[in-house]
Amino acid sequence: MDFNKKAPVLITCGRGLVPFLKAEVEAAGFSVDSEHDTGLTLTGTLTDTMRLNLKLRTAFNVLYQLDHFDCTDTEHLYRLIGRFPWENVVPPDGYLSVVSQASTQAIDNTMFLNQKVKDAIVDRLRKVNGKRPDAGPDRDRTVINVYWNRDKVWVYANTSGEKLSDRSYRKLPYKAPLQESLAAAILLAAGYSGEQPLVNPMCGSGTLAIEAALIATGRAPGLLRSNFGIKHLVGFDSDMWDELRKQIRKEGGKDLKFPIIATDIDKQAIAAARKNAQTAGVDQLIEFSVCDFADTPLPSNPGLIVMNPEYGMRLGEIRELEGTYKRIGDFFKQKAAGWRGCLFTGNLELAKRIGLRTSRRIPMFNADIECRLLCYEMYEGTRKTKNPS
Numbered sequence: 588m589d590f591n592k593k594a595p596v597l598i599t600c601g602r603g604l605v606p607f608l609k610a611e612v613e614a615a616g617f618s619v620d621s622e623h624d625t626g627l628t629l630t631g632t633l634t635d636t637m638r639l640n641l642k643l644r645t646a647f648n649v650l651y652q653l654d655h656f657d658c659t660d661t662e663h664l665y666r667l668i669g670r671f672p673w674e675n676v677v678p679p680d681g682y683l684s685v686v687s688q689a690s691t692q693a694i695d696n697t698m699f700l701n702q703k704v705k706d707a708i709v710d711r712l713r714k715v716n717g718k719r720p721d722a723g724p725d726r727d728r729t730v731i732n733v734y735w736n737r738d739k740v741w742v743y744a745n746t747s748g749e750k751l752s753d754r755s756y757r758k759l760p761y762k763a764p765l766q767e768s769l770a771a772a773i774l775l776a777a778g779y780s781g782e783q784p785l786v787n788p789m790c791g792s793g794t795l796a797i798e799a800a801l802i803a804t805g806r807a808p809g810l811l812r813s814n815f816g817i818k819h820l821v822g823f824d825s826d827m828w829d830e831l832r833k834q835i836r837k838e839g840g841k842d843l844k845f846p847i848i849a850t851d852i853d854k855q856a857i858a859a860a861r862k863n864a865q866t867a868g869v870d871q872l873i874e875f876s877v878c879d880f881a882d883t884p885l886p887s888n889p890g891l892i893v894m895n896p897e898y899g900m901r902l903g904e905i906r907e908l909e910g911t912y913k914r915i916g917d918f919f920k921q922k923a924a925g926w927r928g929c930l931f932t933g934n935l936e937l938a939k940r941i942g943l944r945t946s947r948r949i950p951m952f953n954a955d956i957e958c959r960l961l962c963y964e965m966y967e968g969t970r971k972t973k974n975p976s
Contacts, residue, residue: 588675588744588822590633595652597743599626600645600768603951607772608645615642636746636817637828641809641835644771644798647750650732650743658740660693661703668707668733668742674715675821676744681720682728682819683708686745689735704733728819748816755812756867759859761792765895765931767808769953770794774802776949776960777893777929781805783845784890786926788880788918790849793860793873795893799847800869805839811867845890848874850883881918889925898933898956905937912940919943924967933958 600608602625609619609627615638621628626647631639636649643649654671658664677683685708687700694700708731709719720729730745752768765773774795779785781803787796801808809815810832817823851857857877864870876884880894894915899905919928920943927946932938933956947962 588633588820590822590824590827593630593632595620596629596631596636596639597626597650597652597741598629598639598643599647599650601625601647601766601772601952603949604645604768604772607775608643610775611643611645612639615639633744633746633817633820634827637831638835640747640751640815640817641832642807643751644802644808645768645775646747647752647768648732648745648747649751650745650747652741652743653731654740654742656740657738658693658735659738661700664693664700664735664740665703665707667740668704669711671711671742673708673711676731677708677712677720677729678819678821679712679716679718679720682725683720683722684724684726684728684730685722685733686726686730687733687735691735691737694735700733700735704731726816727814728816730816744816744820746815746817746820748814748819751809753812754808754867756797757792757794757863758866759792759862761856761859763897764792765794765953767794767798769951770798771802771808772951773893773895773929773931773960774799776951777891777927777962779803779891779893781841781844784886784888785845785847786883786885786890786892787847787849787894788851788883788892789894789896790851790860790875791856791895793849793863793875795895796847796849796860796873796875797864797867797869799893800843800864800872801867803841803843803845803847804869804872805841806869807835807839810836810839843872845888846874846886847872848876848884848886850876850878850880852877852879881914881922885922885926889923890927892919892923892926892928893931894929895931898958899937905934908934908937909940912937913942916941916943919963919965923965926965928963928965930961930963931958932961935959
């Protein structure tokens with residue numbers, strides 16, 4: 588493949604995260620061409636996708652467009668997919684995975700669509716190379732994404748492979764952990780940059796604290812991973828890749844200026860969080876301790892408190908959590924004067940128990956659950972207001 592050829596690059600993310608992804612993309616020096624609910628598009632090269640894969644915190648996948656055509660039925664699709672020079676994309680001894688999404692009357696089963704696309708690709712490769720690559724569901728090597736909307740089809744090389752939200756550090760996920768890309772977006776939305784203390788009570792498996800340490804020190808999250816889809820494309824330059832990783836590593840590596848504190852009442856949660864932080868290489872940057880959230884020590888210099896309490900899926904759980912949310916409000920009011928408190932929750936009824944007026948309400952999604960990041964400013968003393976006269 589020509590790694591310097593420009594083409595549309597589609598970057599996907601979770602619902603509600605596009606503004607934060609766009610800010611990241613622009614900070615990396617790229618211009619955004621268009622946006623939609625779960626991603627954005629820019630124009631770039633395969634070489635550009637290397638940098639994007641290594642640096643982006645809030646993205647799922649970086650997709651490089653290979654083809655785009657009109658299509659009316661599956662046999663038409665087979666022929667059009669088969670005309671593409673796949674021998675320039677998939678190594679002869681490679682492994683192929685196809686991922687598809689369809690919104691067309693021509694097909695109602697994406698499994699069948701995956702099979703049809705895979706057959707077209709491997710039949711072409713068998714004809715050209717005299718052999719066919721292995722194929723299956725694993726997304727750890729060459730991954731092709733196909734989107735079929737009405738009579739339009741887009742075909743992409745997935746340069747990420749597995750989702751970028753899988754940083755590979757969470758060896759012990761513990762209970763219902765936040766996705767890494769969502770945790771990073773929560774921190775960025777809350778205004779965290781490493782220029783103030785960060786306190787994370789109810790830390791669970793430590794995802795928020797670990798992502799905070801990566802942000803504060805400027806470490807690119809992709810450096811934690813060794814495998815990406817782009818490494819399994821024909822023409823991949825491993826020397827260029829290694830040099831880019833060295834360059835991006837030098838761009839980060841800032842010293843931590845302010846403390847990051849993570850607590851949980853569950854000893855097992857803290858043990859998991861410590862192990863995950865160690866795997867991510869940031870365990871020395873985070874102060875872990877076991878305690879009730881209300882007893883979490885706050886540094887004298889005010890900063891940011893970020894909490895992700897349980898949402899409660901059943902009536903009994905919700906009743907039990909009402910007291911917890913009220914206590915969170917008391918913690919903010921009584922112990923966090925001068926701080927900003929941010930609560931990420933999928934239960935707005937429980938959030939009313941906080942008893943404070945929000946300064947910001949940012950919609951996000953945790954999988955299929957519509958959530959809000961609720962931010963509260965805890966002013967010291969009485970907030971001054973202008974005299975109306």
